[in-house]
Structure formats: structure tokens, C-alpha cells
Amino acid sequence: MSVRTRVTVPLRFADGYSATAKVITFTGLADGKEHLALAFGEPATDRVPLVRLHSECLTGDVFGSQRCDCGPQLREAVDRIEQTGGYLLYLRQEGRGIGLYAKLDAYALQEQGLDTYEANRALGHGDDERDYTAAAQMLDVLGVTTVDLLTNNPDKPAALRAAGVEVREVVPTGVYASAANVRYLEAKVEQTRHTIALPLAGRL
């Protein structure tokens, strides 16, 4: 495994905020997918970098879907990593690893009353098919052995630790609840022990 390319990309987000990313690509990752690392700020070698493992969500990241909280979480991650110095790993794990079309099939089932996990199972998938091996490999190639990890999902630090990465601190990410996504967020809290405190659905 090695770095394939490092290239500087100036970014401007929908809210007008500008940032500069060093975009890094890789060769030889375990699953052969085109995962990206984006370095923000100054990931100094003598400081523990802040790292976010962001699972691809085309509808949320690109189109601003309100069914999930991915878009605002991505934006928050860029802000925080830029301040501290670190890496956003943009992982091609659309739909918790089941792919975009299957995720949209799962959305259709959720409109019939299934929750996000029941919908996956009704389609013959697992609740969560993500594998973080490639993320650990990317950190290894970047020379990162210890991270502070920005997440509310306990599976992520567990997976990195199992792959030999030291997770010094788990830093909670914000909760972006709305009437459109509160049922989805509640299912995550109930079924995967996400560490997010939700306002009551009735208050949204």
C-alpha cells in the first residue's frame, strides 16, 4: 500500500465557507475502492490528529437530503479538523455498505413503516455492512498510529482498535435532528448504541 497522489484542492461549501484540502489517493487498499483522505489544517507529526471516518452518502453529502444527518456532519468535520489539524477519510461505503440503489430501496421500505435496519434486512442485507480495514490501511500509509476520532458510532473506534490503530479519544460529533430524520436517528440510538442525545420527536 502506498500514496498514489497528493493534490491541493481549494473548496467552497454551499454556505460560502472556503477551505483548502490536500486530497490524497492510494494504491493497494484492501477492498480496491477509491477511498479518499482529505488533510485539513496542519496534521503535525508531533500531535494526535483529529480524524473523521465519513461514510459516503450521495443524497446527504451532495444534495442536502434531510433524511439523514450526513451533510451537516461532513461540514462540521471539515471545520473541526481544519482547526485541529487532521484527516477526513471519505469512505466509499454508501448506504452503510449496501450501495446507493439498495439504500434508496431501503428508503422506499421505510416509507411503508420499516425502520432503517428492518429495511436493510428485508432486502437481504445486514444492518451495517461497512468494513473499516481500508480506513486503517490509509492511516497506516499516512504514518498515523494514534487518532482522536470524531464520531458517535461505537463501531468505528472498535474497528480501528481491532486493526491496530490507537484511538486516544472519541470526540462526539453534533446531532442534526429534524422532523425528516428523527425516526432514523432514534433507530440508530436504539439499535447501535449511538451516543447521541435526541430531543423528543414531538418537539420537532
Ligand SMILES: Nc1nc2c(ncn2[C@@H]2O[C@H](COP(=O)(O)OP(=O)(O)OP(=O)(O)O)[C@@H](O)[C@H]2O)c(=O)[nH]1
Ligand atoms: N442502508 C441505509 N443506509 C443509510 C440510511 N440512511 C443513511 N445511510 C447511510 O449511512 C451512512 C452514514 O452512517 P450514519 O449511521 O449516519 O453515521 P455513522 O457513520 O454510523 O456514525 P457517526 O460517525 O456518528 O456519524 C452513509 O453511508 C449513508 O449513506 C438508510 O436508511 N439505510
Ligand SMILES: [Zn+2]
Ligand atoms: Zn446520509
